[in-house]
Every structure is written in structure tokens, then in C-alpha cells.
Amino acid sequence: MEFLQATYHLDGGPDSMRDLAAAVLLEQTNETPRSVGLRYPFVRNHLTGHAGKPIPTPEGGFLVTLSLPTETASADPAQFLNVLFGNSSLHRNVRLVDFELPDSLKHLFHGPSFGIEGLRVRFGIMERPLTASALKPVGMTPPELASLCRTFAEGGIDIIKDDHFLGDHHFCPFEDRVLCCMEAVNEVVARTGRRSAYVPNLSGTPDQILRQLEWVQKRGVAAVMVAPMLVGLPFFYDLARRWCDVPIIAHPSFSGTSRIEPAALLGKLFRLFGADAVIYVNYGGRFSYPQDKCMAVADALRKRCPPFRCAFPVPAGGMTVDRAEELIETYGRDTILLIGGSLLEAGKDLLSRTKLFTRAVEQSVAALPTS
Amino acid sequence: MEFLQATYHLDGGPDSMRDLAAAVLLEQTNETPRSVGLRYPFVRNHLTGHAGKPIPTPEGGFLVTLSLPTETASADPAQFLNVLFGNSSLHRNVRLVDFELPDSLKHLFHGPSFGIEGLRVRFGIMERPLTASALKPVGMTPPELASLCRTFAEGGIDIIKDDHFLGDHHFCPFEDRVLCCMEAVNEVVARTGRRSAYVPNLSGTPDQILRQLEWVQKRGVAAVMVAPMLVGLPFFYDLARRWCDVPIIAHPSFSGTSRIEPAALLGKLFRLFGADAVIYVNYGGRFSYPQDKCMAVADALRKRCPPFRCAFPVPAGGMTVDRAEELIETYGRDTILLIGGSLLEAGKDLLSRTKLFTRAVEQSVAALPTS
Secondary structure, three states: OOEEEEEEEEOOOHHHHHHHHHHHHHHHHOOOOHHHHOOOHHHHHHOOOEEOOOEEOOOOOEEEEEEEEHHHHOOOHHHHHHHHHOHHHHOOOEEEEEEEOOHHHHHHOOOOOOHHHHHHHHHOOOOOOEEEEEEOOEOEOHHHHHHHHHHHHHOOOOEEEEOOOOOOEOOEOHHHHHHHHHHHHHHHHHHHOOOOEEEOEOOOOHHHHHHHHHHHHHOOOOOEEEOHHHHOHHHHHHHHHHHOOOOEEEOOOOOOOOOEOHHHHHHHHHHHOOOOEEEEEOOOOOOOOOHHHHHHHHHHHHOOEOOEOOOEEEEEOOOOHHHHHHHHHHHOOOOEEEOOHHHHOOHHHHHHHHHHHHHHHHHHHHOOOOO | OOEEEEEEEEOOOHHHHHHHHHHHHHHHHOOOOHHHHOOOHHHHHHOOOEEOOOEEOOOOOEEEEEEEEHHHHOOOHHHHHHHHHOHHHHOOOEEEEEEEOOHHHHHHOOOOOOHHHHHHHHHOOOOOOEEEEEEOOEOEOHHHHHHHHHHHHHOOOOEEEEOOOOOOEOOEOHHHHHHHHHHHHHHHHHHHOOOOEEEOEOOOOHHHHHHHHHHHHHOOOOOEEEOHHHHOHHHHHHHHHHHOOOOEEEOOOOOOOOOEOHHHHHHHHHHHOOOOEEEEEOOOOOOOOOHHHHHHHHHHHHOOEOOEOOOEEEEEOOOOHHHHHHHHHHHOOOOEEEOOHHHHOOHHHHHHHHHHHHHHHHHHHHHOOOO
16 A cells, blocks of 8 residues: 655654644644544545654654545645645644655646756757846836836846736736847847747636737747746646646745645645746745755755656846856756746846846856866 | 735744845836836835834734735736735745725625625525535545535535545545435435535646536535635636636645634635635644634634625634534634544444534524624
């Protein structure tokens, strides 16, 4: 019998560990007093799962791995999350650290539709890291955004994406924005022959997002951005699997990762649910994440794990041009470097700073071992 | 100019507070270096917001209230969450504590379609708290669940709801389960004349849930249960506003409330997005929540806040029959008391323990002041 193996960090002393592990196991299996579950042979034999030995961690607390029944988890993607970290997310002393998907649950997921290879082919860049920047601040008009697009494209940025705050605002309506930005980028591409793409942010209810998606796909958009935790993971799953014909870049907004380990949420779940590239906050930026947690996100996104395609890590959140070389050394080729605000700060020197960025990427990669 | 007022708890010493508050303000307004935002008059004048004075809290850290621009938040319900706690949820030292919706944002929300009054009318119970129990454990067959339904209905339970783990499983398909459970409850109601209702759990992608909803509404279901954080708040919003003709009971699974104050997430957001009743984990149960936080959830759900209907608090998570009186004294009439596992533990005495529960509710309410 196969199990979904999920590892939790439990906060507390050694005396309470066995009870706490048993409580979490109960919560994530059948959430019923043990004596009640035991009355039903099917529940007893198939749906109770079991808890591994609690292992103390250097920073305090314990790690415990639970074997959770795949039969309960397999009904649908929301139910999968329910079994993984439903009620236990309400335990203040429990964090989800990691999970291993058994073969028997793989059919539930599709993973990235394009992944690293598909995105590379689409952009025609097979060897080096991709570069990305963001259109912001929110409040700019479509022509102002288009002008930024033009400069970024002339500076050689591959992926020119909307800031996650760009919605369908009265001061910058979605369709106007997309038309202006696509036209600006396409004009530069036609002139220079260098491929760049504008990537719009989709936001709203499922209906609103599906309408936006249909509209941009008809106009030949190269990729889209969505925040899976804002729109809901089960809808994101459907979007990636059924509706979206282009790669999806996932944004981490609303993901409040302290209760789920970033590598498990952004690295594993976002990939399983269909993200082709995942933006996350990098070490040394505006958010204080340690380097090992950031590397763990990248590792989870790129780990060979058939049948799922690998997804691009997109370290971001206050990156600067002078760190391009270091980031490439750290993350290697299969990375998208996203620098937004630090480029925009250049003001009238935006084009030259953008070129510094894209050249730095081209040069650093020459120093990498051939893949 | 009106603002969305949001209050955050910031962890840190007094020296870092001003910078941290400014960082969160930037993140939740235009997420761009200040010098860049200032270049655009519309951004400068309308979209920068401002931070209040940090106030130290007795348990450490500071509370700071930010005035966030409604113009950015108003585009759609996902964008509203984005502005409220998008990127800042990634700050490990920031928690969303509370928010106040300005009048100019009220048009975005519909709130509960039924609320306390509507649910009371539907169940024909105008004066006393409602009683609820849960069908579990997952793994029972439809006839086994129907048998539980029958006993609960005979015992006088008003709302007989699915456990949140009941999905569309091969061992208990959704449609079979709903038919068996509705039939069992209806048979008892026809015989005794006492109103009870079976409330199915809806789970899956938006498409799956809309199919389930349509199917159960055609068969005259009285209410449904959904976990808003599992399915995604923007979809929940649409479900409540556009698709659902019956009251919705919200389940807290996957809501990991430590990063958003329970009263703000379960009390305010779930209500704004359309929940008619909200299940949350009560003090003294399986989850260690302090009483004041639980009361704050109930207060937020029931606070007069036109044009939004009030929603029922449903304290749960390990409640027992002997606490019914205390819970009613604490929460008053406008409450749904949910007792699941503790009833089921009675085994062959389930009917008599259920009757103890429903009679305790009827008796305690006589002691309450007339509303």
C-alpha cells in the first residue's frame, strides 16, 4: 500500500511529541476519535495512516513524517491539499516542511505544460539564463507602460512582465494595457530581430481570468503571470491543465510561506499544480530569506521528477544588476533573473542600465561549465 | 480621499519600526523604489498611502495601521487581497491583524446572501442557537453515512453536515452520498415534522464544484459547505454571489491562521466574500486557541456592518455535549453549535447522546435574556 509521505515540523518538547504527532495524524487522516475510526474495517485498514519517529532538529522542535492514505487524497486537487495540510494548518505549532508524492497519486497532476525546455524553445534561448523585468509602479497609464516595454526590449530583456499589482483598473484597463505593451514590444522585436515578450498579469475571479486569458491568447501572447495563492490552487490547476496554451509564470503573492516551507509550497506544489516558472523572494533582497531556503526552492523546481517537467526558478524581490554574476554562479543556467525596481531607479539611464544587466548575463554565462 | 485601513503586527524593536512600516507600506502600495513612484503624479497623489504611528503591544512588537489606496484595491477580489496582504505575507515578521473597509470599497462585496436571519428563516428556528454535527470518518459508505444522518435527525440536530474530508471518492461517490443522506434525513423529517437538513461538502476545481452545486441545488439541498482557502477566495466570492442559491457554511481548512489574525480572515474576509456561517476552532478543543481570539471571530461575524448581512459563528474542533450550556452562555443565541466526534464516540448510544445535546441547547436558551 502506497502512502503520501508528509513531513511536519512540530514545535514542543520531547514529552509532548508523540501525542502531538498522533494528533496531527488523526487530523490529516479521518479527524475522528480513534475509537470511532476503528469501528469501520475500511477506515482501519486503509485510511488511518501512521506516524514516523519524531526527530529533533538543531533549531528546536521535531520533524515527523506521516504516511497519509492516498485513497483520501486522490479525489481532487483541493482534497489533496486538505489531506496534506488542511486542519493541521490551524495548529499553531505545526508547519508543513515537505512531502513526497507516491506514484499512485501522480495521475492527479499534470505539472508544468512547458517547463524549462518549453520556455527555452519558445524564447529561442537554449544556453543562458533568461532575463526578466517588471512593469511598475501601478498607476502608470498604458502608454507609459508601453514606453517602459520599449526600453526594456531595446535593452535586451527577454521577459517583460506586469507587476502583480496591475489589474483591470479604471486608470489602466487590462485590454488597453495589453494592446499597448504588446505593440511596443513587437515593434522593437521586428526592428532588432531580438526576441522579447510582454507577459500580462491575470487577476480576478476564475471567470474574469478565463476571459482575460482567452483575450490575450487570441492576440498571441507568449506567456502569462498568475498568483496561485491569490486565485486559489485548484483553479490554478485547472487553468494550467485545461485552459492555458502558453507558459505560466507563478507569482508568490498571498503565499505567506512561514506556515508551509517555501520549497514545499513554491517549489513542489506550484510546480505540481502547473507553474512553468516560479517567482520567489531571494536572499539578500527586500525579504529576509536565508540562502539555503532559496536554493531549496530552486532545487525543488528543477529536480528531475518524471513525468513532471522541470520549472524555472525566478529569484526576485529587490535584486540588483551588480548581483547578476553572483546569482548566475549560484543558480546556474536554468534560471530567470528578474530585476525590476533597481532598473527603474536608473531613470533616464534606464536603457543603459538594462543593457548592463543583459550583457552581464551573457558574459557571466561564458564562465559557466558547458551544460 | 478614502483609504483601506489595514493593521499589521510587526515583529522587532523600536529602532527598526519606522523602516519596517515604510517597507510594508511600499510593498502593499506600489512595490517600487520610492524615488520611482514619485515621478508619476497620479502615483504620488493617489497610490502611495501612508503609515500610522507604530504602537508597542504588551506581548512585544508593534501594531501599525497603513492607509492603503482604494483605487488599487478595487479592481477585483483577488486584487483586494493583493493590496491587503499580498507580498507582505512573505515578510516573516509581519502579520495582518485587522482591516476596515471604507464605504467606497463596499460595492466590491456582496457579503452573506442569507446570513443569520436567512439561515434562521430557512430552518424555522428564530430564537435558539442552531445545532450541527458532522458525518465522519471519511471511509464510510453512503448507506453508513445515511444511517448516521437518520440518527442525528431523530436526535434533533438541525444541520447534519459532511466532514470536510468527504470528497468524490471511489469508495463513496458524491452523488450516491448526497442521495442517500438527503433521503435519510427527509424520511425522518416527514415522520417527525421536525426540520433537519443534510449539508454536503463541495470540493474540487471551480468546474467540479459548480457541477456539484448545480446537481445538489436541483435536488433541493438546504445549504452547502465549502472551504474558502482550499478552493480560493476569489472563486468562493463568485460562488456565493453568482452561483449559489442556498446558504454557504465555510470550513477553515488550509487557512493556517497564524499569519492572518483569525478575526480578520475567518471573521471579516470570509463574511465579506459571502459565507453565511463560518466554522472555526474554538478554545478548549483540539486546537489551542485563546478564548479572546475565538470571541473576536464571532464578534466580527455578527457585527452590524451594513450593507452586509451578519453571519453565524460556528465554534467547533473538539466540542463536547457537556459544554453546550457554557458555549451558549458565552456566544448567545446567534450561534451554531457543532459537535461531531464527541457524539460519534457514544457508539450505540448515539441517539441518546444526540438528544442530550439538542435538549441541552433548548434548555440553556431558556436561561438567556429574551432577545
